[in-house]
Each structure stands twice: as C-alpha cells, then as structure tokens.
Amino acid sequence: MSIAVSLPAEDKTEWWCQMLRDLMPDWDIYPxxxxPDPEKVTYSVVWRPTTGAMTPFKNLKAIVSLGAGIDHVLADKELPExxxxIRTVGTDLTQRMKEYVALHVLRHHRELPAIQANQNRQAWEQIIVPPATGRRVGVMGLGNLGAAAAELLTQIGFQVAGWSRAPKDIPGVQCYxxxxxxxxxxxxxEILVCLLPLTENTRGILNADxxxxxxxxxxxxxxxRGPHLVDSDLIEALNSGQIGGATLDVFHVEPLPAAHPFWTHPKVTVTPHVASLIDAPTGSKIVAKNIRTFQETGSVPDLADAKRGY
Structure with a gap:
C-alpha cells in the first residue's frame, strides 16, 4: 500500500514524506x-492539490487534508467521487490559532498600529482605550478553532459573541x-474575527453589508479563507472610516500578488497564511494516526462532510 503526498512546494512535500516514512515504515510513501504505481496508492495527503492530480489513483480509501479546511480539496473539479x-486538526493547530487571534485582537484593541505610526513620526500621544471588559469581540465560526479562540478571549476579559450555522453553547460566549x-x-x-469554513453560504460574507x-x-x-472577503468592499470601508483597521492572513490568490493594494494600505496588516500553519514534525503524527485508525476502523473523529463543505 502506498501514500501519495502533495504540497505546492517540492521541498515541503519531501519534508512531509520523510516525517511520515519515519512514523510509518511499513508503508510506501512518495511525493x-x-x-511509481498509481494503482497501489490508497491514501493521498494533500494541501492545495492541482486539478486532476488524484485522478490516476483508482483505489483511494481516503484523502487527508493538511489542515482543518477541505475547501482546497473540493476545488479540484476532477476529485474522485x-x-x-479527513481533516487534520489537533492541539498544536488550535494553540497556534488561539495565539494568533489573541495577538491581533489585542493589537487592534490597544490601538498598536496607531502607536507604531506615532513612533515613526516621533509623536508622544497617549491613546486611551477602554479595558477589554468594555470591548465586544465577535467570532464568526465556532468549530474547534473558533470555539477555542472565543473562550480564550473571554478569559482575557472581552465581551465575546459567537456566530455559527447551528446553535452552540460556549461558557461566557453569547452565541447566535x-x-x-x-x-x-x-x-x-468592535472587533470581528472570521474563522468560518468556506462554503457557498459563507463565500463573500465579509462584505459591505x-x-x-x-x-x-x-x-x-x-x-x-481569502474568498470570505470581498476585497474591494473592505478597501472602501477602510477608506471611509467605517472599518478602522484589518489583519488579513488569507487571500484569494496566495502568495498575495505584489500589486495588490493590501500590501501598502496603511490600515491593513498582511500575514502570509501563518495563523495556524501546521508543521511536518507535529502534523505528521496526526496524519499517521488518522490513516492507521481509518485503515483499521473505516472512520476517524475528524472525518469531514464534503457535501456540507467542512
């Protein structure tokens, strides 16, 4: 039995292959x-696979997404039916997302971009903000990552609201x-955090309305995900003052094109899709465990619903 691994970067593909070989010496693992023989491939481990890449694998038992989202897999119009x-989630990814959300919520809450701008012009200007208890933060998406981030924000002291497709009950979070x-x-x-899965219902949800x-x-x-955002609507809202600032980790096209206005907009912070970036040493252990469990039982807790989109 073979496992086929594919990431956009060749060096990262080989890194993941080597990590998985060390953990699964009884399996043949290839980029x-x-x-060498597509008929023997029973699992594929992918991040943003190219269209048709998995078509030759006629005996696939499961596809493993190297992340919590599966939209990048479903984007393959020739995906085997x-x-x-299988989603890849775990405490490492959750912790990374919690850190990222807390960092940037606090940056916006404490007006750090304005403070940095003042430093650049050597202006001693004390910006007074309310304590976290006087600030409402809304988290869109209350899955594993969203719920954990929302709970952490309540512990810091923010007024936290959460919104999801189906009703949720999270201590300290006002759920809608x-x-x-x-x-x-x-x-x-006052601070809106998007951690939604990308579906047809959530595409473009960060819009002017x-x-x-x-x-x-x-x-x-x-x-x-980048397609949650209508880029032009955000730029217009930033220019009008309706939105005071934005932190963006995901984009319609990645890497973000050099000519995109987000790079130079004074109210935008760009990070290169690192909020909950999975690394091979940690992620390979999750992947190996999921493949072995699925091979033995035909299911895993992190099985996605392709029709639902997550």
Whole structure:
C-alpha cells in the first residue's frame, strides 16, 4: 500500500514524506509526482492539490487534508467521487490559532498600529482605550478553532459573541446562529474575527453589508479563507472610516500578488497564511494516526462532510 503526498512546494512535500516514512515504515510513501504505481496508492495527503492530480489513483480509501479546511480539496473539479476526506486538526493547530487571534485582537484593541505610526513620526500621544471588559469581540465560526479562540478571549476579559450555522453553547460566549441571528451578532461588535469554513453560504460574507452593521471604526481579522472577503468592499470601508483597521492572513490568490493594494494600505496588516500553519514534525503524527485508525476502523473523529463543505 502506498501514500501519495502533495504540497505546492517540492521541498515541503519531501519534508512531509520523510516525517511520515519515519512514523510509518511499513508503508510506501512518495511525493505525488513520483508515485511509481498509481494503482497501489490508497491514501493521498494533500494541501492545495492541482486539478486532476488524484485522478490516476483508482483505489483511494481516503484523502487527508493538511489542515482543518477541505475547501482546497473540493476545488479540484476532477476529485474522485465518494472518497472520504479527513481533516487534520489537533492541539498544536488550535494553540497556534488561539495565539494568533489573541495577538491581533489585542493589537487592534490597544490601538498598536496607531502607536507604531506615532513612533515613526516621533509623536508622544497617549491613546486611551477602554479595558477589554468594555470591548465586544465577535467570532464568526465556532468549530474547534473558533470555539477555542472565543473562550480564550473571554478569559482575557472581552465581551465575546459567537456566530455559527447551528446553535452552540460556549461558557461566557453569547452565541447566535443562522441567518436570523446574524444581525444581532454584528450589532455593537468592535472587533470581528472570521474563522468560518468556506462554503457557498459563507463565500463573500465579509462584505459591505456586514461592515456597515458593525460599530463605526471596527476592526476586522480574517484568518479563515481569502474568498470570505470581498476585497474591494473592505478597501472602501477602510477608506471611509467605517472599518478602522484589518489583519488579513488569507487571500484569494496566495502568495498575495505584489500589486495588490493590501500590501501598502496603511490600515491593513498582511500575514502570509501563518495563523495556524501546521508543521511536518507535529502534523505528521496526526496524519499517521488518522490513516492507521481509518485503515483499521473505516472512520476517524475528524472525518469531514464534503457535501456540507467542512
């Protein structure tokens, strides 16, 4: 039995292959481009696979997404039908996302971009902000990552609201659900964090209508997927002052093109998709365990629902 591994960068593909070989010496593990016999491939481990890359593998038992999202797998229009998709999640990824969200929520809350701008012009200007208890933060998406981030923000002291497709109950978090709860969730929110899965219902959800429902001068943090955001709507909202600042970790095209206005906009912080970036030494252990469990039982706790999109 063979495992085919594919990441956009060849060196990272080989890194993952070597990590998995050390953990699974009884399996043949190859970069997808170097598989000697496609008929023997029973699992593929992928991040942003190219269209048709998995078509030759007629005996796939499961596809492993190197991340919590599966939208990058579903983007393959030639994806083999009815092959289960396994998400890669774990305490390491959750911890990384919690750190990222807390960092950038606090940056916006304490007006750090403005303080840095003042330093650049040698201006001693004390910016007074309310304590966290006087600031409402809204978290869109209450799955593993979103729920953990929301709970951490409550521990810091923020007023935290959460919104998801289905009702959730998280201690200390005011939870809203569905289209009927979206407006109430946004009302009064000063820092909006997007951690939603990408589906047809959430694509473009960070748009002018959403921004206009937030408190004027609110901040936006998108650490989910680039297509959640309507780029032009955000730029217009930033220029008008409706949105006071944004931190963006994900984009429609990655790497972000050099000519994109986000690079130079004074109210935008760009990070290169690192919020919850999985590394091979940690992630390979999760992948190996999931493949072995699926091979033995036909299921794993992190099995995705392709029809739902996550």
């Amino acid at each position: 997808m481009s170097k598989v 009815d092959v289960p998709i 659900a569905g289209a009927e709860g979206f407006g109430a969730f946004l009302e009064g929110t 959403t921004f206009n429902r937030l408190k004027r001068g609110a901040s936006v943090i998108n650490a989910a």
